[in-house]
Amino acid sequence: MxxxxxxxxxxxxxxxxxxxxxxxxxxxxxxxxxxxxxxxxxxxxxxxxxxxxxxxxxKFRSKPGELEDGIAIEGxxxxxxxxxxxxxxxxxxxxxxxxxxxxxMGGMQPLEVHHHEQHLMKGSERIWGGIGSSSTIEASNQFTAALPIELTAMQFAFIFHYPKGDITSGELHVPIDQPVNLTMESKDVIHAFWVPEFRLKQDVIPGQPTILSFTPTRIGRYPIICAELCGPYHGGMRATVVVEKTEDYQQWFNQNAKLIDIEA
Amino acid sequence: MTISIPPSNPEPLKSLQPKGWMRYLSFSLDHKVIGLQYMVCGFIFYLIGGALASAIRIELTSPMSDFMARDVYNQVLTLHGTIMIFLWIVPVVNGAFGNYLIPFYVGARDMAFPRLNAVAFWLIPPAGLMLISSYFINGAAQSGWTAYPPLSITTPAAGQIIWIISVLLLGGSSIFGGINFIATILKLRRPGLKLMQLPMYCWAMLGTSILVVLSTPVLAGTLILLSFDIVAHTGFFNPELGGNVIVYQHLFWFYSHPAVYIMVLPAFGLVSEILPVHCRKPLFGYTTMVYSIMGIVFLGLIVWAHHMFTSGTPPWMRLFFTIATAFIAVPTGIKFFNWVATLWGGRISLNTAILFSCGFIVNFVLGGITGVALAQVPFDVHVHDTYFVVAHFHYIVYGGSVFVIFSSIYHWFPKATGKMLNENLGRFHFLITFIGFNLCFAPQHWLGLNGMPRRVAEYDPQFTFVNQISSAGALLMALSTLPFLWNVFHSLFKGDEAGDNPWRGLTPEWLTSSPPPVENWNGEAPLVTEPYGYGKTKVPEPLNQIGTKD
Structure with missing residues (x-):
C-alpha cells in the first residue's frame, strides 16, 4: 500500500x-x-x-533506561x-x-568524416566525437547536408570559422532545424563546449580534434559555456549561439561572407 | 592460518616513549597514539580546508569575481580539494580509525610494522605544511586537484611542483598504511580468530588497502611524469611536443576513482560497527556485506573512464564504463538495505552517533542515485563538470564520509579518552550540520542542470539567489564546528567518566579499560568470535592457554 x-x-x-x-x-x-x-x-x-x-x-527507539537487546536476527x-x-x-x-x-542521440553511429571535413584533419589520424557526432538521423531524413563549422578554443574565447564563406566570428550563428557539424580543436589547454539548452557538451582538446553535431530547434540566443577549468578567466569564457530563421541566418551570412560565389 | 600473537613483549621499546600529551608529538610506535595523531592532524587540516571552502562560498555569493583575484580563486579551489581528500578524509577514515581499531579487532598488541606506521603518519604534517606554504611562495597550484595538463604545465611551475611533491608524499604515506593494514589483518590475527569472524571494519580496511596498494602507485607514476613535463620539458602529456593529454586523464582516474572508495569503504565499515551497538542487534547479513565490499573493490578498479565521457572517448568505451559504473550500485545497495535491516526491530538509542550514521545513510543514498544517473553517458554529457557533479560528490564525501567520521568520533571518544561527549550538544551539532549540509549542496544540483559550470569565480546573474542559499548552508556548516569543538574540549577536561564500556559493545576494543593500556589488554587478548552477538547474551570467552608463550 x-x-x-x-x-x-x-x-x-x-x-x-x-x-x-x-x-x-x-x-x-x-x-x-x-x-x-x-x-x-x-x-x-x-x-x-x-x-x-x-x-x-x-518505531524502534528504545525507552530511557531500557537495557534490552533487539531480536538476534543475523540475516x-x-x-x-x-x-x-x-x-x-x-x-x-x-x-x-x-x-x-x-x-x-546518435552516439553509437560509426564516426564518418565527411568529404568536406577531410581537409581539416591535417594529418591527425584520429578524430573523436561526442554525442550526436556523425550525421544525425534528422539530417538523413531531411536530405539536408550538415553545416560544417570549425571551432577554435583558446584562453579565454571561442572562435568560430565558417569554411563556406570564410567567416570568422565570436558568435555562433546557426539556422533553425539545420544539422550542424562542429569540428573543434584547442590552441592551448583543454576547454569544453557546453550549451545547456542543447544538453550537449564536448571537450575541446589541444592536439586532438573532436567533433560534435546538433540540430537547433528553437529560435533564440543561448550561452556557450566553457566547462573545463582552463585558467583564471575560466568563469568568464562564454560565447553565444544565435539560432535564427533560415532567412535571418542567410542575411547574416551574406553580410559577412568573403566568398560570395558559394551558395548555402 | 593465523600465526601467533604479536611481538611478545613490546614494552621495553614503548617505555622509552614520552608520557603524557607529549607522546602525541613524538615518533610514537603505539598504534593508538598514531591513530589519534592522524585524527587531530586531519581535523586541523579539515578546519583549514573548511576555511578555504568558506572563501569559495563567499566569492560565490555574488555573480562577479569580487572577493579575491581570479588566480587566487583557482589556488583556493585546488587547495580545498587536495586538502580535504589527501589530508583529511583519506588519512582519517583509514589512518586514524584504522590504526586505532584494527589491532583491537584482530586481537593484536600493535600493527604489524609499528615503525612503518609512524613513518606513514609523519609524512603527512610536512607534506600538508609544504602544500599550504606553496601559496606564500609563488602561488599554490591552480589547476584543480585533478591537475589536468596542459593547464598544469602552463600555470606557474613552482606551485604545481610543490603540489606534486606533497601529493607524492601523501600517496607514499597511504601506501605504507595500506601494506600495514593488509599485513596486520591477514597475519596478526589472534589464534582462534577466523577471517569471517572479524568485525566488518576489518573487511572494509582490507578492501580499501587492496585498492590503495594497487592504484596509488599509478597516481605516483603519473605525477612523476607530469613533473618531468613541467621541469625537464619532456612531452609525455604536452601536446606541443607530441604528448597526449587524454593519457594523463586515464592514468589519473585509474587512481582517483578508486580514491572515492578509499574514502567511503572505511566509512561503510565504521557504520557497520556503530549501528549494531546502538541498535542492540546483530549486523544484518554479515556474509553478503563482506562479498559486497569485495565486489565494490573489484568494480571500483574498472570504472575510471566515467570521469571522461566528454573527453572524446570512443563509443564502446563509454558503453563499458557506463555499465560497470552503474553496477557498483548493486553491491552498494546491498549494504544500505542491510543497514536498514539492522535498524529494523532494534532497540535504538537515538544518540549522536546513530543520528550521524543515519544522516550518512540518507545523504549517501541521494549521492548514490545521482551517481547512477551520472554513469549514464547521455545524462553525463549535459551535467559533466557542472555544479551537479559538485553536489553529487559532496553528498558522497561529506554527506557520506564526513558524517561517518563525526559518528565515529561520538562513538569512540569515550574509549580513547575515558570521557563522554555531551549528548545534547552532540545532537545540536548533528542538527545544524545536517541542515547546513543539505542547504548548501542540494540546490547545487539545480545550478548544474541549469547551466552553472564548476570551478568558476563568476557566473550568470540568474543563479545569484540559489548560490546565496548554498552559501547560507555553508555558513551553517562552518558554524556547526563550534559546538563540536567546544564539546570535545569541554568533555576532555570536565566530561562524565565513560567507564570501560559505556555503550555495552561486544567488539574487542570495549573489553579493555578506557583509555586502553599500552598493550591494549592487561592480560590476554579476548577471543571475540561473535562481534555482533547482541540479543544472545553471549559473554566473550577469555583466552586460556593459547598464545601464552612466556
Whole structure:
C-alpha cells in the first residue's frame, strides 16, 4: 500500500517537477525523457529509503533506561537475494534504456568524416566525437547536408570559422532545424563546449580534434559555456549561439561572407 | 592460518616513549597514539580546508569575481580539494580509525610494522605544511586537484611542483598504511580468530588497502611524469611536443576513482560497527556485506573512464564504463538495505552517533542515485563538470564520509579518552550540520542542470539567489564546528567518566579499560568470535592457554 503510493507519487513528481532549462535542440527532448525516468526512479528510491530510516528510528527507539537487546536476527537469505536482484534489474533497465537514448542521440553511429571535413584533419589520424557526432538521423531524413563549422578554443574565447564563406566570428550563428557539424580543436589547454539548452557538451582538446553535431530547434540566443577549468578567466569564457530563421541566418551570412560565389 | 600473537613483549621499546600529551608529538610506535595523531592532524587540516571552502562560498555569493583575484580563486579551489581528500578524509577514515581499531579487532598488541606506521603518519604534517606554504611562495597550484595538463604545465611551475611533491608524499604515506593494514589483518590475527569472524571494519580496511596498494602507485607514476613535463620539458602529456593529454586523464582516474572508495569503504565499515551497538542487534547479513565490499573493490578498479565521457572517448568505451559504473550500485545497495535491516526491530538509542550514521545513510543514498544517473553517458554529457557533479560528490564525501567520521568520533571518544561527549550538544551539532549540509549542496544540483559550470569565480546573474542559499548552508556548516569543538574540549577536561564500556559493545576494543593500556589488554587478548552477538547474551570467552608463550 505504502509502496504503491510511493511509486505513484514518484511518477507524479517525475512528470511534474521540471528542473531543466529550455529545450532548444533535437537532442534535448530525448535527454529530458531520460531525465524524467531517472528522476522518477531516484525519487522513489530516495523517499523510500529515507522513509524506512526515519520510520525505524521512531518505531524502534528504545525507552530511557531500557537495557534490552533487539531480536538476534543475523540475516535472511531470501531478503538478500531480493535486494540484490531488484536493484540489479533496475540498473539493467536503466542501462538498456540509456543505451537506447544514447543511440537515438546518435552516439553509437560509426564516426564518418565527411568529404568536406577531410581537409581539416591535417594529418591527425584520429578524430573523436561526442554525442550526436556523425550525421544525425534528422539530417538523413531531411536530405539536408550538415553545416560544417570549425571551432577554435583558446584562453579565454571561442572562435568560430565558417569554411563556406570564410567567416570568422565570436558568435555562433546557426539556422533553425539545420544539422550542424562542429569540428573543434584547442590552441592551448583543454576547454569544453557546453550549451545547456542543447544538453550537449564536448571537450575541446589541444592536439586532438573532436567533433560534435546538433540540430537547433528553437529560435533564440543561448550561452556557450566553457566547462573545463582552463585558467583564471575560466568563469568568464562564454560565447553565444544565435539560432535564427533560415532567412535571418542567410542575411547574416551574406553580410559577412568573403566568398560570395558559394551558395548555402 | 593465523600465526601467533604479536611481538611478545613490546614494552621495553614503548617505555622509552614520552608520557603524557607529549607522546602525541613524538615518533610514537603505539598504534593508538598514531591513530589519534592522524585524527587531530586531519581535523586541523579539515578546519583549514573548511576555511578555504568558506572563501569559495563567499566569492560565490555574488555573480562577479569580487572577493579575491581570479588566480587566487583557482589556488583556493585546488587547495580545498587536495586538502580535504589527501589530508583529511583519506588519512582519517583509514589512518586514524584504522590504526586505532584494527589491532583491537584482530586481537593484536600493535600493527604489524609499528615503525612503518609512524613513518606513514609523519609524512603527512610536512607534506600538508609544504602544500599550504606553496601559496606564500609563488602561488599554490591552480589547476584543480585533478591537475589536468596542459593547464598544469602552463600555470606557474613552482606551485604545481610543490603540489606534486606533497601529493607524492601523501600517496607514499597511504601506501605504507595500506601494506600495514593488509599485513596486520591477514597475519596478526589472534589464534582462534577466523577471517569471517572479524568485525566488518576489518573487511572494509582490507578492501580499501587492496585498492590503495594497487592504484596509488599509478597516481605516483603519473605525477612523476607530469613533473618531468613541467621541469625537464619532456612531452609525455604536452601536446606541443607530441604528448597526449587524454593519457594523463586515464592514468589519473585509474587512481582517483578508486580514491572515492578509499574514502567511503572505511566509512561503510565504521557504520557497520556503530549501528549494531546502538541498535542492540546483530549486523544484518554479515556474509553478503563482506562479498559486497569485495565486489565494490573489484568494480571500483574498472570504472575510471566515467570521469571522461566528454573527453572524446570512443563509443564502446563509454558503453563499458557506463555499465560497470552503474553496477557498483548493486553491491552498494546491498549494504544500505542491510543497514536498514539492522535498524529494523532494534532497540535504538537515538544518540549522536546513530543520528550521524543515519544522516550518512540518507545523504549517501541521494549521492548514490545521482551517481547512477551520472554513469549514464547521455545524462553525463549535459551535467559533466557542472555544479551537479559538485553536489553529487559532496553528498558522497561529506554527506557520506564526513558524517561517518563525526559518528565515529561520538562513538569512540569515550574509549580513547575515558570521557563522554555531551549528548545534547552532540545532537545540536548533528542538527545544524545536517541542515547546513543539505542547504548548501542540494540546490547545487539545480545550478548544474541549469547551466552553472564548476570551478568558476563568476557566473550568470540568474543563479545569484540559489548560490546565496548554498552559501547560507555553508555558513551553517562552518558554524556547526563550534559546538563540536567546544564539546570535545569541554568533555576532555570536565566530561562524565565513560567507564570501560559505556555503550555495552561486544567488539574487542570495549573489553579493555578506557583509555586502553599500552598493550591494549592487561592480560590476554579476548577471543571475540561473535562481534555482533547482541540479543544472545553471549559473554566473550577469555583466552586460556593459547598464545601464552612466556
Amino acid at each position: 505504502v509502496s504503491i503510493c510511493l511509486i505513484i507519487g514518484g511518477i507524479w513528481i517525475g512528470n511534474n517537477v521540471n528542473l531543466l532549462p529550455i529545450v532548444a535542440s533535437s537532442n534535448a527532448p530525448v535527454y529530458d525523457e531520460l531525465f524524467k525516468v531517472l528522476f522518477t526512479i531516484g525519487t522513489i528510491l530516495f523517499v523510500g529509503m529515507t522513509g524506512l530510516v526515519i520510520y525505524s528510528l521512531i 535472511n537469505l531470501s531478503l538478500e537475494i531480493l535486494w540484490t536482484a531488484v536493484p540489479a534489474i533496475v540498473i539493467l533497465f536503466v542501462g538498456l534504456y540509456s543505451y537506447d537514448i544514447y543511440d537515438r
